[in-house]
Amino acid sequence: MAIPFVSFAEKKPNSGSRWKVNFTRQRQSGKEKNKEISGWRFTAGNNLSPDKFGFLLFR
DSSP: OOOOGGGSSSOOOOTTOEEEEOOEEEEOOSSGGGOEEEESSOOTTOTTOGGGOEEEEOO
8 A cells, every 4th residue: 555645735755754653454344254354553452642653764
């Protein structure tokens, strides 16, 4: 996935900048076998807790 930096309110990060981020995805249909839950950083059931997010380091 690519997201242009102009999409963010922040300026383009410099090398060494760190952003707190969390990547997650949840897809469900009517069948249990099609259920999918993905994540990058475990947040103990709450994906809206920035204190539990991981860091993205720019180089």
